[in-house]
Amino acid sequence: MYKILHKEVLSDVTKLLVVAAPAVARKARAGQFVIVRIDEQGERIPLTVADYDREAGTITIIFQEVGKTTMQLGALEPGDELATFVGPLGHPTEIENYGAVVCVGGGVGIAPMYPIARALKEAGNTVLSIIGARTRNLLFWEDKMRAVSDELIVCTDDGSYGRKALVPEPLKELLEQRGGEITRVWAIGPAIMMKFVSLATQPYQVKTIVSLNTIMIDGAGMCGGCRVLLEEGAQFVCVDGPEFDGHKVNWDNLLARQQFYREQEQQAVREWEHKCRLEGALEKGGA
């Protein structure tokens, strides 16, 4: 079992957990992920490492409550334990001094973007960062991102904070203004955002690395549920990735595959919410 040591509520639906997993923390590097299962009935879900502390022996995960498992995870408190916590999985980000790079984090993708931006900064890169979310209260870690970036652009889809824009817009402007300088772009966020970031950078021929979060079970190459179509054929996100060249990803296939269990996911959420309401009613009734 893996104990939750600390929790932060970053927004109504975005939570941060610090989990005790010393052996995982000893090896974890930016860009890698863990597989989490809450309890015996639980499913296994991949979550990207948002931070790690080798001395304290902890891994930080950040997630948005979008399904039953993440809702249940968000309801856990320090002292609670997770049944499964496997990692570090996947290849770490290839950190080098590339010159000037852009780090784009969208929504909950800001979390895994942070340790990568930090490592790139430490490696001597000029780090230009863009973070964005649908609306103000879904943004987090602006301060942390600012601390590891030479420049930071903040935007929201609805204009409730920072610039009113989708992240590809300021990215295109950066590429226009400093085209020759920027040698690499990282983008982590919803698949649809990564698709449009990749489309935006394509005309400038700037290598664009995306971190894919697909359906997965074991996370170590066994199930193949995470297959992604690249120009050169299918690859496994868990062992060949999770980072890929965004210009080679077949985004429409990726987006379609994410929808495969949509009906069951919605059913699970309905039943979970129903159970929570019942428990809430029972508590009220008992008081």
Place this chain on the structure above:
Amino acid sequence: MPAQAPLVRRGNFDEVALGFTEEMARQEAQRCLQCARPHCVEGCPVGVLIPEFILALRNGDMVGAVRAMKVKNGLPAICGRVCPQEVQCEVRCVLARQGEPVAIGRLERFVGDYELARRMCPLERHPATGKQVAVVGSGPAGLTCAVDVAREGHKVTVFESLHSAGGVLVYGIPEFRLPKRVVHGEIDYAAECLGIETRTDHVIGRIFTLSELLEEYDAIFMGTGAGLPSFMRIPGINYNGVMSANEFLTRVNLMKGYRFPEYDTPVKVGKRVAVIGAGNVAMDSARCSLRLQTLQAQQDGGEPGEVHIVYRRSPAEVPARVEEFHHAEEEGIIFDFLTNPVEILGGEKGNVCGMRCIRMELGEPDESGRRRPVAIAGSEFEMAVDTVIFALGTSPNPLVFVDAEGLERAKHGTVVADQETGRTTMPRVWAGGDVVTGAATVVSAMGAGKAAAADINRFLRGESEPW
């Protein structure tokens, strides 16, 4: 042996074969001729003392039967259910020449279950040696090796990447063929008796490398299996509804997807399922699909649908255990022999809607000794399907080889290991089971685990040559 009726068992995941009663077991044991030179034993990869355990059983000496069994096999309730006895022990039985061989597998299962329920003969171990052995992978090879090494008095730690010990016994083989209480029962019993520690959630190659383990342990046994699924190199394999048998079976068995939403992991099959391949894994996938369809139909009142096994060779070449093939036929699986997919077709929302196949005929024998299937020109046709499951064999997972300097591998990614001893080219590292042979059977993996354990024990006693 009594079994659930085909029409009943299609709608549940309970065990199909119900096992002998004590009376039936004793009667069957009477049929054994107690040959002076028993050929059955020669066919057993772990060398179970077959005539001895059957004799004790016949005499009503259950303790004796269990003891005789455990000399060579620490996991009889598992082997009795999943070994291909018809090509190993039973085929060599003298009685097989005139008619039915002694049902050795069923007797083994009876003895195993009897002991699991009563725990009369706990495995014993020698005094602690102070030596430490790491076993990577908790499937049949790893478990068998762990048991034999721990019996010698060595401290054994088993590393498992998933959250439950058992490897393919847990994620691959379905509940209706090998109930998980049997697997967990056998593993827990052996581990308790022998002080074996199991560390789940450990992906070796990531959390620790083999080289790191060598710093802490005197010896390592790699029983990591062949976990990497293969897909055909045909267009359309990434449509929704196309999956590996590994994914499908893991969702059903390890994650208990058939009990969704009580268990969180969903599993989905359509009304027209095609399973590609005809080995045990294909039979398991087809039969799980059929059960899911039936359960779904019971819920929504619709038609259950169809499950096809699409196989490029003919019935004579089916590699599955005879009993599984037979059970699948009984349950109503449709077999499309001499048929090979050439393209998977997609429709709305990227979901699979069909499969283009070609008819095959058998030509000259190939390197496997089986007649090679050859495509018949112009025989292509379309099959309407909404789920495609590839059960085409697997290869070793390469993660474990990270930083494993000096560990030689063969061309399909398997580990090169000495057949007799299991020694690899990396000092103090042994390997056995599917990681060496490629996908094979549970009991051949157990045989390899056993052979390696014997050599590890010799090595740790200082009785064998170092590398």
